[in-house]
Amino acid sequence: MEVRVQNIHKEFGRFPALDDVSLDIRSGELIALLGPSGSGKTTLLRLVAGLETPTDGTIYFGDEDASRKTVQQRNIGFVFQHYALFRHMTVLDNISFGLKIRPASRRPTSTDIKRRAMELIDLVQLSGLEKRYPAQLSGGQRQRVALARAMAVEPNVLLLDEPFGALDAQVRKELRRWLREIHDRTGHTTIFVTHDQEEALELADRVVVMSKGKIEQVGTPDEIYDTPVSPFVFGFIGQSNILSVRVESGQLWIEDRSIGVSAAGEPDGPAQLYFRPHDIELLEDCGGCIAGIVTASRRVAGTRHVELDIGATQGKVEIELPPEKTATDRSRIAFRPTRWKLFRS
Amino acid sequence: MAHDSSDPIGHHGNSEMVASATSESRMARYVLIGLALCFVGLFVLMPLAAVFTEAMRNGAGEFLTVLGDPETFAAIRLTLLVAVIAVPLNLVFGVAAAWAIAKFEFKGKAFLTTLIDLPFSVSPVISGLVFILLFGSHSLLGPWLQSHGIQILFAVPGIVLATVFVTFPFVARELIPLMQEQGTSDEEAALSLGASGWQTFWYVTLPNIKWGLLYGVLLCNARAMGEFGAVSVVSGHIRGLTNTMPLQVEILYNEYNFVAAFAVATLLALLALVTLVLKSLLEMKFSEQIAASRRH
Numbered sequence: 352m353e354v355r356v357q358n359i360h361k362e363f364g365r366f367p368a369l370d371d372v373s374l375d376i377r378s379g380e381l382i383a384l385l386g387p388s389g390s391g392k393t394t395l396l397r398l399v400a401g402l403e404t405p406t407d408g409t410i411y412f413g414d415e416d417a418s419r420k421t422v423q424q425r426n427i428g429f430v431f432q433h434y435a436l437f438r439h440m441t442v443l444d445n446i447s448f449g450l451k452i453r454p455a456s457r458r459p460t461s462t463d464i465k466r467r468a469m470e471l472i473d474l475v476q477l478s479g480l481e482k483r484y485p486a487q488l489s490g491g492q493r494q495r496v497a498l499a500r501a502m503a504v505e506p507n508v509l510l511l512d513e514p515f516g517a518l519d520a521q522v523r524k525e526l527r528r529w530l531r532e533i534h535d536r537t538g539h540t541t542i543f544v545t546h547d548q549e550e551a552l553e554l555a556d557r558v559v560v561m562s563k564g565k566i567e568q569v570g571t572p573d574e575i576y577d578t579p580v581s582p583f584v585f586g587f588i589g590q591s592n593i594l595s596v597r598v599e600s601g602q603l604w605i606e607d608r609s610i611g612v613s614a615a616g617e618p619d620g621p622a623q624l625y626f627r628p629h630d631i632e633l634l635e636d637c638g639g640c641i642a643g644i645v646t647a648s649r650r651v652a653g654t655r656h657v658e659l660d661i662g663a664t665q666g667k668v669e670i671e672l673p674p675e676k677t678a679t680d681r682s683r684i685a686f687r688p689t690r691w692k693l694f695r696s
Numbered sequence: 697m698a699h700d701s702s703d704p705i706g707h708h709g710n711s712e713m714v715a716s717a718t719s720e721s722r723m724a725r726y727v728l729i730g731l732a733l734c735f736v737g738l739f740v741l742m743p744l745a746a747v748f749t750e751a752m753r754n755g756a757g758e759f760l761t762v763l764g765d766p767e768t769f770a771a772i773r774l775t776l777l778v779a780v781i782a783v784p785l786n787l788v789f790g791v792a793a794a795w796a797i798a799k800f801e802f803k804g805k806a807f808l809t810t811l812i813d814l815p816f817s818v819s820p821v822i823s824g825l826v827f828i829l830l831f832g833s834h835s836l837l838g839p840w841l842q843s844h845g846i847q848i849l850f851a852v853p854g855i856v857l858a859t860v861f862v863t864f865p866f867v868a869r870e871l872i873p874l875m876q877e878q879g880t881s882d883e884e885a886a887l888s889l890g891a892s893g894w895q896t897f898w899y900v901t902l903p904n905i906k907w908g909l910l911y912g913v914l915l916c917n918a919r920a921m922g923e924f925g926a927v928s929v930v931s932g933h934i935r936g937l938t939n940t941m942p943l944q945v946e947i948l949y950n951e952y953n954f955v956a957a958f959a960v961a962t963l964l965a966l967l968a969l970v971t972l973v974l975k976s977l978l979e980m981k982f983s984e985q986i987a988a989s990r991r992h
Binding site for chain 2: 400401402422423426427428429431433435436437438439448449452453500501503504
């Protein structure tokens with residue numbers, strides 16, 4: 352089911368948590384709300400769920416105005432960061448809960464409920480654990496129970512609040528891939544909240560980057576990574592270097608030196624140059640480059656991270672090199688960004 | 697759980713270090729333990745033993761006859777009646793108050809929390825006097841009550857009211873920290889799955905708090921049966937009618953009827969012992985549950 356968020360405002364007391372947010376989510380899409388804490392991403396998710404009411408604005412599920420409905424009427428599936436499993440119920444009872452509590456007119460027979468729950472247990476790969484209690488499960492298993500419980504009610508939309516936030520890195524990676532598979536198989540419209548850009552980029556069809564109660568950018572992971580529209584998105588979505596430069600006659604200058612990057616079509620004047628540590632090329636001789644002295648070098652898995660001091664006014668930049676490239680301390684390295692973006696204040 | 701087993705050696709070494717840094721000399725330990733034992737013996741065990749020996753002074757036969765006395769029997773019945781009314785009321789009030797305080801944000805919450813503690817901080821005699829001021833013949837309500845033939849003071853309703861007032865904090869006090877710790881996400885999960893407010897309370901909230909609730913009810917009951925001060929002020933001490941067990945003990949004692957006084961006192965002491973045993977059992981159960989909810 353498509354979800355449309357229109358001009359939503361939300362204030363907690365006097366504090367604005369969301370400021371005129373609009374967003375269209377397509378049916379069957381897996382979408383990530385990405386932002387630092389306090390950006391309003393969880394508030395937006397809870398508003399869609401009906402766990403909070405907007406100060407102003409409308410939320411549509413399909414063509415229906417859902418913002419006047421209660422959380423029960425919206426028929427959503429919500430997965431909480433800390434699972435919120437019912438600790439006195441078994442896995443099976445947790446998953447059947449949403450069906451068991453329905454009024455008799457809409458409730459499946461108890462054999463149907465059990466069959467449906469067992470199917471879901473199978474889907475989330477917990478067969479054999481249906482009689483366990485939440486306290487007897489690992490974090491990853493609990494999260495899968497929580498997901499199965501949310502899916503049991505055939506929700507219009509599946510909402511996940513930092514679903515992997517409380518898990519360790521290994522399990523997180525596994526579950527991420529697994530969630531993608533489940534989504535592809537079941538096709539629920541899914542919105543998940545995360546502060547981990549890698550998670551958002553890897554998992555989502557589209558990413559919504561939020562900051563300070565506003566949406567900064569909406570796009571596919573590639574669009575977000577390759578063409579960030581604001582300094583915030585550029586800085587938040589991955590590692591970045593920022594240099595103060597000057598545009599003059601189609602060239603970029605740091606103080607009185609050209610850095611050998613052509614900026615045709617850019618108006619003259621001061622600007623901020625953003626580039627990622629791996630979007631660079633090394634230069635042997637410097638006829639227009641950024642040059643610096645190596646101050647630190649560490650090997651992280653398949654790349655070498657090198658910190659360069661490029662002069663008192665600019666401070667330090669970090670670049671990434673192939674691991675076989677040596678970068679001895681105090682040696683000089685010249686490079687030029689190959690992919691970059693200019694922002695003006 | 698993984699946390700516990702992850703580093704047993706490091707943890708062990710650490711606790712050993714702490715133990716050696718804080719342990720006292722053998723002498724000091726014996727003196728401290730001895731002092732504590734003397735104190736408990738002198739102020740708790742001896743009086744308790746005295747109650748039972750005094751009651752049994754003239755043999756078990758007389759003990760039973762004394763308890764069969766109609767006035768004493770009436771006192772026991774009244775005490776049970778008061779507890780049967782007051783405890784369920786406070787169970788409902790306590791759950792409602794704890795629910796409101798733990799799960800919602802509203803103005804005056806701190807004030808309400810303080811108010812709940814009021815019966816603990818005020819002398820029970822004052823608690824009784826409050827009802828005299830409210831319903832006595834010189835109060836605003838007094839003449840109206842009298843003209844409609846409603847008897848509150850010096851009757852069962854007054855005793856129940858005073859008991860409810862005095863025992864109000866027990867259940868709420870027990871539940872507030874528990875419910876605050878558990879937060880609201882379990883309830884939100886139930887609501888998002890389509891449960892009504894009542895279903896959420898019945899299937900999710902109540903099971904989460906049941907041990908704490910039982911514990912609060914137990915303490916509430918012990919106090920409801922044992923309350924003296926507030927009840928004494930409002931009861932009027934009418935024999936066979938408005939005397940509860942604690943009041944009966946006092947009357948019998950003042951009449952130098954020691955065996956009877958101590959016999960009734962044994963019942964109250966037994967109540968205390970049973971409460972303590974149940975409380976310890978619950979605490980064992982309860983701590984497991986708290987631990988489980990932390991692991992959760």
